[in-house]
Amino acid sequence: MSTVLSEIAVVDAGAASAMRPPALWVAPEYTGSIAALEQKERELGERLAGIAGRFFRARFASSLAAEDMVLTDAILRGTEAVRAGIRVFTLQTGRLHAETLAVLDKVQAHYGYSIEQFTPDAEAVENYLKKHGLNAFYDSVELRKECCGIRKVEPLNRALSHADAWLTGQRREQAVTRAELPFEEQDEARGIPKFNPLADWSEPEVWAYLKRHNVPVNDLHAKGYPSIGCEPCTRAVRAGEDVRAGRWWWESKDSKECGLHEQNIKH
Numbered sequence: 001m002s003t004v005l006s007e008i009a010v011v012d013a014g015a016a017s018a019m020r021p022p023a024l025w026v027a028p029e030y031t032g033s034i035a036a037l038e039q040k041e042r043e044l045g046e047r048l049a050g051i052a053g054r055f056f057r058a059r060f061a062s063s064l065a066a067e068d069m070v071l072t073d074a075i076l077r078g079t080e081a082v083r084a085g086i087r088v089f090t091l092q093t094g095r096l097h098a099e100t101l102a103v104l105d106k107v108q109a110h111y112g113y114s115i116e117q118f119t120p121d122a123e124a125v126e127n128y129l130k131k132h133g134l135n136a137f138y139d140s141v142e143l144r145k146e147c148c149g150i151r152k153v154e155p156l157n158r159a160l161s162h163a164d165a166w167l168t169g170q171r172r173e174q175a176v177t178r179a180e181l182p183f184e185e186q187d188e189a190r191g192i193p194k195f196n197p198l199a200d201w202s203e204p205e206v207w208a209y210l211k212r213h214n215v216p217v218n219d220l221h222a223k224g225y226p227s228i229g230c231e232p233c234t235r236a237v238r239a240g241e242d243v244r245a246g247r248w249w250w251e252s253k254d255s256k257e258c259g260l261h262e263q264n265i266k267h
């Protein structure tokens with residue numbers, strides 16, 4: 001009898017574990033020293049000051065996700081020259097999560113700063129929707145890139161049309177397409193320099209910074225989203241999955257850029 005009961009217990013435990021949802025990504029703990037983190041922060045401040053000193057109209061394209069909130073915080077709590085010299089904007093694609101849009105209000109409340117929003121051309125969106133439907137980006141890489149072109153790339157081009165340099169929150173560790181990301185590169189298409197001040201930062205360093213400085217973040221991070229884009233093209237990721245696995249998850253790893261950073265891709 002006891003054998004039967006113990007077998008039932010084993011079967012029940014197995015069924016319970018099969019029904020349990022998989023553990024989702026959580027922000028990693030930083031295990032390095034505070035001195036090392038402070039050094040990284042000093043370097044970041046120097047990088048931003050260097051950019052603000054060299055350019056008059058530098059622009060930071062923020063996705064409002066974790067890395068970009070590190071940069072936003074460093075800019076908005078930076079020197080007057082950095083704050084005035086590097087303007088922060090975001091691409092309001094029309095397909096963002098409510099949680100992402102809420103970050104705009106959080107930034108306003110925390111820093112008294114209004115992040116400029118660039119929206120897609122209404123006619124281009126309407127034509128795409130008429131021709132292909134609301135969620136055609138699931139059908140092919142081409143249709144996905146066309147949607148990103150309308151909702152992200154064209155507004156980005158407009159946002160940068162008067163900029164003399166631009167910044168991103170990209171890190172090398174984020175994706176195979178970003179493995180050789182430099183701190184400074186030349187954006188050949190736009191003819192201006194592009195800076196990636198967090199290129200050499202690790203994910204734990206990003207999260208240590210955010211916690212240390214009480215930076216407002218997107219609520220989706222606490223729901224298993226390390227990387228956040230448009231709502232229909234982003235899902236939560238499981239613990240141990242690639243941090244960008246939730247972006248355009250139906251595509252292969254090699255095509256996962258939206259056109260904003262095409263030159264990172266090694267052909």
Ligand code: SF4
Nearest residue numbers: 137147148151230233
């Ligand atoms: S991420 Fe998705 S919804 Fe957003 S612009 Fe690209 S294809 Fe369109």
